[in-house]
Amino acid sequence: MNFSQLQQQLSATELRVLLFYGLVNVICLFLYVWDKAAARRHGQRISEQQLLFWTLLSGGITALMAQQSIRHKTQKPVFQWVAIIGFLLHLLLWIYIISL
Numbered sequence: 001m002n003f004s005q006l007q008q009q010l011s012a013t014e015l016r017v018l019l020f021y022g023l024v025n026v027i028c029l030f031l032y033v034w035d036k037a038a039a040r041r042h043g044q045r046i047s048e049q050q051l052l053f054w055t056l057l058s059g060g061i062t063a064l065m066a067q068q069s070i071r072h073k074t075q076k077p078v079f080q081w082v083a084i085i086g087f088l089l090h091l092l093l094w095i096y097i098i099s100l
Helices: 003-009 012-041 048-058 061-070 077-099
Strands: none
Touching: 012 048, 012 061, 048 061, 048 077, 061 077
């Protein structure tokens, strides 16, 4: 299925939600990679509050994958907990939306 076929099957709102999720997850991944690179070169870091915010906003899955794949923030349990809580909140939100 290509983008044109997907666009025809989804409502405008559904397409916006998918694009939002895609964009937020790309930003979250970018921030984790940027912060890891900055940590290695002793450059300007992304604040932990910002990383946690984007982890929660993205639903957590991308953050967990980034943490494991680039080995970043794995020693700080708060990052795993926020990712899990973000995932569960997003899951509950989707269950609620689908049940409407």
